[in-house]
Amino acid sequence: MKITRQEVEHVARLSRLALAPAEIDTITGQLDQLLGYVEKLNELDTTGIVPTAHAVPMENAFRADEVKASIGLERALQNAPQSEESCFVVPKVIE
Template structure:
């Protein structure tokens, strides 16, 4: 399985990353090396092994439905580059026709 330049460009676009030509080339090579390394796993038989997405052995970790104190509005907004009327202020992204 090979990671093409087009795939790198698509992933970069979805992640809002502006890559230079040189970076795209470099990341394509690096990603291919990583994927190639992980391909080694294919030499093992995984028949009857459940796919795992988390550290195995744990399930059903819940919390009770209880409210605890939230941050204050000032704290919540303290890292925001721009704020107004207790809100985060961001460029508008909806265009209604």
């Protein structure tokens, strides 16, 4: 697959990147090499190979849910700069 200078300029414009003409030439060449390598990888026979999302097996890192007592209203409001009744008082943000 051959990538053109116009395609690089178009993607740069969409990405709001200001690239110098020399940078565009360099990136065009690099992307063309990269896409050539990917095209070469597409020639490999991958029948019978299971697709993977991760290179190594992953397990859920979360702990099991446990029912515990809460910290209580007084303790929750203890460090609040300002509280009223059983609520935090915060500055008004919507008029």
